[in-house]
Amino acid sequence: MTAANPSSTPSATAPRPASPGGAPRGGRQQAPTIDPVRVLRQHAWLLAGSAGAGLVLGVIAHFTCLFLYPLWGGTVLFEIRPEVTGAKDAVTREIVQDEAIARLGQTESQKMTSKSVLEAAMKAPDIATTKWGQYYDTVDDRVKQLEDTLRVGHRRGTQLFTVTWRTWDKADVPVVMNRVADTYMSMREAEENERSARSKAQFESKRSGVEEQIRTLKAEIQDFIRKNGITAGRESDLADQRSTENLALLRDDTIRDLTLAQARLDSIDRKIADQRFEDEDRRSALDDQSIRALERDLQQLQVALLASRERFGEDHQQVKDLMQREASGRARLTAAMNESMSRNLLADKINFAQRVVGLKSLVEKQTLDLTTGQKRLQELTAQISALDALKEQLVQKELERNDLQDLISQLDLLQAREDARRVRLVQRASTPKELDFPQLKFMMPGGAVLVLLVVAGILFLREFLDQRVKQPSDIAGIGGARLLGVIPDISDDPASPKAAELVVTELPGSTTAEMFRQFASAVRKSMDASGLRSIAVMTPHPAGGATTTAVNLALSLHAAGRTVAIVDANLRRPRVASIFGVDPDAPGLSDMLAGKSVEPHMSHGIAIYGPGTPDIRVYERLTTDEMRRLVARLREKYQVVVVDLPPTLVAGESLVVADCCDAAILVVRAMQDQRGLVSKFIYQLQETHAVLMGTVLMRPEHTIGGYFKKNAELMAEYAKPVSAQPASTQPASKEAKS
Structure with a gap:
């Protein structure tokens, strides 16, 4: 392989890939959450033993x-009776609300345990004969002790309330409790009788006052009748009223006639002034004999004229003479008609003028008579109204007197009725047969x-x-601590691996190996999403599991097809080389930081860079730019570079080396690392601008339990090899059986 030579490597200031997607930042510690089911399950045997000891x-x-x-106890039972709504009611009204019953029961209970009732009861001679009364030899001591020990309560769903009491001598229970109950009932009865007598006295006093008002009203009515001369009957009053009403009707008729006469007179005046005659006027004028004679002469001339025209024609002298005579006759008739109609209208005017004057005089007289009658009627009506008001007051006072008398009678009846008592003693206390305590x-x-x-x-x-991290939920409560995986203790693994360092390859079917693979899968997804190549694995405390996590992570990523290099940057207590069977003193990281070329050792397909020669293991070189350039060169050479760092609490260079890598993984040891320490460490990573990919929780207590235990057993069982069965030995299908 090519040597890692610092002289031909990328710059130490190579750009850092983007931070892992979804990894929150911030080291703020949230309030810890407690899983009660987990706590109870962890200490089930202790709790069972505690119950037995209890x-x-x-x-x-x-x-x-x-x-x-x-202690011997006794109970006195009382019934709260419904209220009697009337003295003549056959039955009492039912109380349907439990709240009302409970409220009444509490009120009566407070009355029963009041100091006045208890003092009166404790003065009885029979109390002094009891052992309890002899022990508490004064009334004040007895009252104080009863106030502390008497218990009252309401039986829900009933109209009963109870009073209970306990003492060390069972013979004292009925004596003391029955004395308290009898005293309460007697005092309550006396109170009710006193209240009833007081109410009756108030009603009788008010009734006397009302009777005196009735006598006064009767005297006022007699004086009013004598003073105003009002008759006993109403016939004269009705006659005056009818006379006034008839007079008003007559006046209305007279006013209507006057209106018509005045309208007729005005119409005649207009006809005379305008010489405008109507058909009615003409018909009246035709009743005159002279006008009828003139009308007959005109008709005869018209007949002669018509005959002459037919006989002689229009130009004949006789026709012309007849036409002149006909025109002259027509003029005489018209003049006579106008004269007759004017004469008739003048006569009508005189007649209607006299009628208007007479009607006006009659209206004035009728109006005066009507005003006088109305005034007399109003005075009479006012007197009658005043008299009726006095009589109405008298009726009301008599009704009030009757009501008061009825109330007094009802009070007497209620006081005589036994069921009118609101509280009844149902059950007295008896000598107890069983201990009440214990x-x-x-x-x-x-x-x-x-x-x-x-x-x-x-x-x-x-x-x-306890502020230690114990469960995955504790990690979730720390800001920025994204949980990548949970690795159980090998003692909880059903496959019973001997060691966890190479469990992914040595015992791949174990639950521990499966959890490392799931953790590596989450890391691989974050690396692919953000383009990460170098990962620093670190832990706060020694023996936190960082080396085991780094080794199994490298093995899992290599098994996924990646070229992987693992660098042991723990120069104080290196273990990576020893785990892979490589000489830990062989040239490695320290030699490379010193500028030497080093070939990695290959084991399980992974390039192993040990801590290097012991003589040149200088911790300070891990914090130089040379370390950053070295990581950058390895990133170019391998797809994944895993750097195992020493614990941050004992090696300050861990935070600096973590900043040289693309991301860091924090390994948290359950039952060892404190939540505050983890939160502080995340904050320190942020201060050094290092990127935290997430956390791994190592060896939590009782991780494989409950449903997780079943899953672990299923993992172990499924990992066992299964030999293929011959086709002839396989069970027949349901179709073949059918």
Whole structure:
């Protein structure tokens, strides 16, 4: 092979390919996420043991409490009755809302446990005879202890509420609880009776005031009738009203006649002034005998004229004489007609003028009479309205008095009804037959749950406080840490490989080898997408798995058909050459940085560049431009160059060498590297302008578990060689069987 001679190599400032597609930048650390299923699965045996220990602890606690502090409990049961809407109701109204029942139950419970009720109950002589009463020898101590220990509650879906209490002597339970219940019921009954009596007194006082107002109104009505002379009946009032209405109708008729007469008079005046006569006037004029005689003479002349014309013609003297006589007769008739019509119109004018004057006088008189009647009617109406108002007030007051009397009667009936009490004592407390505390059926599971919760809480707290990278989800929470692959521990591999360094070639059917191949596939896609040729593999801590990752990555890429060179840049603890069976002290990287020509060693088809001669392994040369030029020359010679770097925490040159390569892969060791350290390292890479392709998580705990375990077993089983069966031994198909 051609020697890697620095004198004939590309420039150290060769352009860097584009950063891997999809690789996010930024080293900001996000809040860690906890997978509860994973945590519980990892500590399943511990949790199971904790539950068992809790059961034992529950049994011990049960017998301890049974000996030291046994408690007997009792219950008093009360019923909240529906409200009686009326004293005459046959049944009470049902309460349908649980919220209303619960609210009433809480109210009554607070009343029962009030200090006044408890003080009255604890003063009873029978309380002092109980062991509990003798232990708490003062009323204040008893009340304070009951306030702390009495428990009230509502039974959902019912109209019942309960009061429970516990003490160490079972004989004291019914005495104390029944005394409290009886005191509460007696005080409640007294309170209801007092409230009813107070309400009744208020209603009776108001009824007396209303009766006094009724007497006053009756006296006012009698005085009003006497003062205004209003009769008891309404006949005269109706007669006055009808008379006024008839007078108004007569006046309207008179006004209408006056309007017609005035219109007729105006029409006559216009005819006389204009000498314009109508057919009606002409027909009236024809009733005159003289005009009829003139009309007959004219008709006779017209007949004679017509006969003469037919006999003699138009030019005859007799015809001309008759025509003159006919014209003279017509003129006399017209003059007589005009004179008669004028005479008739003048007579009509005098007649209608007299009628207009008479009608106007009548309208004035009727208007005066109507005004007087209306005024009298208005006064009467106002008096009657005032009287009706007084009577209406009297009716309202009488109704109010009746209502008050009815309310007083209902109060008396309600007070007499037993079912009108809102609270009823349903069940009194009896001497308990079984212990209320402790009970083994509760103590055992309670102890188990308590211990289980404590242990689980400790586990989750430790998981939250532990900042180490443990699972792939921890990597996902770090900004810029793109996850390229997860490599399990070989102890979790069903194929049981002896070592992981050459597992891709030595045990290709193992789960570990398959995970390295999947990781190499993701790297290959990023390289092809961005044109990358050189990759630096690095890790924060020693023994982080960078060398194992670099070796298996090189083997996988070579198996994919790439020409691959691997460079061991870990001059402090080199291992690449030893893994491939090459002498680690042979000439290599250090010699090339010193300007010497070095031929690589070939193993498994990969060019191996070891650390070089021990005497010239100078760490500082890794940070010079010569290292950058060397990587650039190798990029031209091989399709893939994998550089194994020392841990960044112990070797500062790792970040500089990573910047010499196209991209870097960060190997994170699970249960060793802290999330903050990984985030800081990504930030340092960005500061040195190095490109981070992604991260690899090495050896996480319990990676092969659950569904992943099944997949790993399937990988191992599928990788086993299967011998081909003869055709005659193969099972027949369903079609052949059928």
